Amino acid sequence: MLERILMASVAVFSLGAGAAGAQTIGFSQIGSESGWRAAETTVTMNEAKERGIDLRFSDAQQRQENQIAAMRSFIAQGVDAILVAPVVATGWDSVLEEAAEAEIPVVLLDRMIDSSPDLYLTAVGSDLVHEGRVAGEWLVSAVNGEECRVVELQGTTGSSPAIDRKKGFEEGIAGADNIEIVRSQTGDFTRTRGKEVMESFLQAENGGADICALYAHNDDMAVGAIQAIKEAGLKPGEDILVVSIDAVPDIFQALAAGEANATVELTPNMAGPAFDALEAYLADGTMPEKFIQTESKLYTQADDPAGEYEARKDLGY
Ligand code: AHR
Numbered sequence: 001m002l003e004r005i006l007m008a009s010v011a012v013f014s015l016g017a018g019a020a021g022a023q024t025i026g027f028s029q030i031g032s033e034s035g036w037r038a039a040e041t042t043v044t045m046n047e048a049k050e051r052g053i054d055l056r057f058s059d060a061q062q063r064q065e066n067q068i069a070a071m072r073s074f075i076a077q078g079v080d081a082i083l084v085a086p087v088v089a090t091g092w093d094s095v096l097e098e099a100a101e102a103e104i105p106v107v108l109l110d111r112m113i114d115s116s117p118d119l120y121l122t123a124v125g126s127d128l129v130h131e132g133r134v135a136g137e138w139l140v141s142a143v144n145g146e147e148c149r150v151v152e153l154q155g156t157t158g159s160s161p162a163i164d165r166k167k168g169f170e171e172g173i174a175g176a177d178n179i180e181i182v183r184s185q186t187g188d189f190t191r192t193r194g195k196e197v198m199e200s201f202l203q204a205e206n207g208g209a210d211i212c213a214l215y216a217h218n219d220d221m222a223v224g225a226i227q228a229i230k231e232a233g234l235k236p237g238e239d240i241l242v243v244s245i246d247a248v249p250d251i252f253q254a255l256a257a258g259e260a261n262a263t264v265e266l267t268p269n270m271a272g273p274a275f276d277a278l279e280a281y282l283a284d285g286t287m288p289e290k291f292i293q294t295e296s297k298l299y300t301q302a303d304d305p306a307g308e309y310e311a312r313k314d315l316g317y
Helices: 002-008 010-017 035-051 064-077 093-101 128-143 160-173 191-204 219-231 249-256 271-284 305-312
Strands: 024-029 054-059 081-084 106-109 122-125 148-154 179-186 213-216 241-246 262-265 291-293 298-300
Touching: 024 035, 024 064, 035 054, 035 219, 035 271, 054 064, 064 081, 064 093, 081 271, 106 271, 122 271, 128 148, 128 160, 128 179, 128 213, 128 241, 128 262, 128 298, 148 160, 148 191, 148 219, 160 179, 179 191, 191 219, 213 219, 219 241, 219 249, 241 249, 249 262, 249 298, 249 305, 271 291
Parallel strands: 024 054, 024 081, 081 106, 106 122, 122 291, 148 179, 148 213, 213 241, 241 262
Antiparallel strands: 262 298
8 A cells, every 4th residue: 555655656755855865854763772772873863964864853762652653743744754763563553554644655774563564665674583593503603512501681572673583593593402592581672681680590590600601682781791790700701601683892892801702793874775765765766675684794702803893982882
């Protein structure tokens, strides 16, 4: 349905929005739960500025109802397009239908939803299952057949990265009978919750002596957990292996210090490809691919973590 509405509205956008770079775009961001999220916000604002886009920013403070309210406000303001990083995967149909009725294209950033793809123009993000699988495969190779009891810090419950990174990791370790996930709980993608939940894992697992590895769905939770491991008198990176996702500067410092072992990169530049797609669409109706995939890369202690830290430390994380 939206495809029909979007196609029908091309002429309106072409006349109304004018040349590329003259658009007004609403951005509903999840919040500031992690270093990665802060970087995504910074990159989006910088990209918008460079392109002369009037970006209207709304911070939802982790609440879907705030995101839906912001999107309704953007629709009422008559913006040319909406970017949304959806905090959870379900519950978006109504507001997306409202945007479609108003002929406003919506682009998803970094997290996916379970609505019909007809209800949004495109989604920019990584293969979240692949990220988890890479982390799992790394662990299989790192423990090389040794028995390994794993604790898992999940992301925000109901979010696509939490669902998909869990699935991917399980796929990555499938077939390795020596590896078992013994505890798994949400740390909500935050450093504080990561530390608290890791403390409870350590307590429940013989002070940490029965834990071989931590898998965290993001680096911030891993950094919090590393602190908890140190406070328990153990050496993160040695007594307990640490693998996580994002590749933020702080995890490179931990890798350089030998306190983390591996991270899978998630680029914070989702806005560049999103604005490219929107500018082409608004200019002449060019339809983008439904999913614009960003790269994921594994980094370990062997990949010059000190240099990677230096290269990233001023990028808005
Ligand atoms: O949706 C991407 C995830 O959200 C990042 O991995 C995490 O750090 C953030 O909170």
